[in-house]
Amino acid sequence: MTTENPRSAGVRPRPYQPQMSVWWWLSKRSYLVFVLRELSSVFVAWTVVFLLLLVRAVARGDGAYQDFLAWAANPVVILVNVVAFAFVILHTVTWFALTPQAVPARLRGQRVPPSLIVASQYVAWAALSAFVVWLVVGD
Amino acid sequence: MSDTIALDVARYRPGQDTEPSVQRYDVPLRKDWVVLDGLNYIKDELDGTLTYRWSCRMGICGSCGMTVNGEPRLTCATFLADYTPGPVRIEPLENFPVLRDLVVEIDDFLRKLQTLKPWIVRDTEKLVSEGEYLQTPQELDEYRQYSMCINCMLCYSACPVYGLDPEFVGPAAIALAQRYNLDSRDEGAQDRLDVLIHPDGLWGCTFVGECTRVCPKHVDPAGAIQRYKLTAAMESVKAFLLPRGAR
Numbered sequence: 213m214t215t216e217n218p219r220s221a222g223v224r225p226r227p228y229q230p231q232m233s234v235w236w237w238l239s240k241r242s243y244l245v246f247v248l249r250e251l252s253s254v255f256v257a258w259t260v261v262f263l264l265l266l267v268r269a270v271a272r273g274d275g276a277y278q279d280f281l282a283w284a285a286n287p288v289v290i291l292v293n294v295v296a297f298a299f300v301i302l303h304t305v306t307w308f309a310l311t312p313q314a315v316p317a318r319l320r321g322q323r324v325p326p327s328l329i330v331a332s333q334y335v336a337w338a339a340l341s342a343f344v345v346w347l348v349v350g351d
Numbered sequence: 352m353s354d355t356i357a358l359d360v361a362r363y364r365p366g367q368d369t370e371p372s373v374q375r376y377d378v379p380l381r382k383d384w385v386v387l388d389g390l391n392y393i394k395d396e397l398d399g400t401l402t403y404r405w406s407c408r409m410g411i412c413g414s415c416g417m418t419v420n421g422e423p424r425l426t427c428a429t430f431l432a433d434y435t436p437g438p439v440r441i442e443p444l445e446n447f448p449v450l451r452d453l454v455v456e457i458d459d460f461l462r463k464l465q466t467l468k469p470w471i472v473r474d475t476e477k478l479v480s481e482g483e484y485l486q487t488p489q490e491l492d493e494y495r496q497y498s499m500c501i502n503c504m505l506c507y508s509a510c511p512v513y514g515l516d517p518e519f520v521g522p523a524a525i526a527l528a529q530r531y532n533l534d535s536r537d538e539g540a541q542d543r544l545d546v547l548i549h550p551d552g553l554w555g556c557t558f559v560g561e562c563t564r565v566c567p568k569h570v571d572p573a574g575a576i577q578r579y580k581l582t583a584a585m586e587s588v589k590a591f592l593l594p595r596g597a598r
Binding site for chain 1: 363365366368370371421445446447448449450456489511514515557558559560561563564571573574577578580581
């Protein structure tokens with residue numbers, strides 16, 4: 213532990229205190245990707261709200277469902293959803309890539325290779341997506 | 352290959368300057384010279400007033416960390432030849448107060464590290480006559496990676512959370528807490544938990560991941576923090592559900 217030398221107390225010159233720029237997140241690509249990843253959670257929330265509105269409309273009957281479809285076809289809503297989709301993809305891909313670091317899984321005492329953890333998430337994603345497609349398009 | 356390279360070095364003279372300025376020096380460019388060799392050349396041959404920290408020049412002491420062309424680097428492990436034709440910008444580590452030229456104040460880090468008890472804590476110490484605390488190679492593997500930390504603070508320099516919130520405990524201190532938490536001989540995890548689950552502890556981390564990218568010893572502080580978040584969350588659930596004695 214460093215303590216101030218009493219002989220230099222009061223005469224020690226002030227250090228320079230650097231200030232972080234408000235634009236720090238533009239200074240490096242990795243910072244920018246991080247900030248976009250954080251921002252993506254807003255669009256994930258929006259996607260959840262949109263889905264809940266859809267479920268509510270379906271529950272309320274055909275009229276409400278048709279109204280919802282008409283609202284969802286509004287160019288502004290379509291634009292928001294296109295942007296939201298891009299951010300949700302970014303969210304998914306970046307978090308999948310980070311998972312092995314956060315969860316160092318072990319199988320029979322051996323560390324599971326990071327690539328396998330990432331790959332298994334994509335497999336689960338594909339399987340779930342296929343199930344949803346079957347649910348919507350299939351009989 | 353030109354035989355010299357320009358170094359743009361940040362200078363700050365406390366008591367005289369209000370903010371750092373840049374001074375250019377031309378140093379010989381040799382293929383086996385690192386940035387630190389360039390600085391030593393300046394100090395010995397060109398300008399004895401330049402101030403910077405260094406010691407071992409072999410990536411062990413962790414004192415020569417600086418910002419080279421905007422990236423936190425150990426200057427003893429950063430070759431000048433990789434920056435041709437230059438100039439190479441050399442600044443102090445970011446996110447720390449600058450004492451003089453390239454020397455930063457590290458008291459904050461040392462104080463935080465101390466609060467996490469980075470040593471083996473035992474409830475009762477064994478007598479020397481009882482022998483060593485034995486450990487299997489598997490138990491060693493659990494924490495070995497985190498024990499490679501050399502306290503160079505490049506991770507603090509790279510961490511925007513620490514830059515924005517100086518109260519944040521920071522990457523290396525948490526990784527070193529994990530180094531002891533995961534050590535089979537240690538019994539201090541509960542002591543460290545109180546500091547780590549504080550709002551300025553590990554929950555400040557938003558997993559930017561830069562600490563891991565810049566770490567010269569491949570400690571992976573970001574991984575250590577995320578792993579500990581899981582442990583801390585489990586402990587909080589236990590504290591909520593179980594009576595005090597059963598934890």
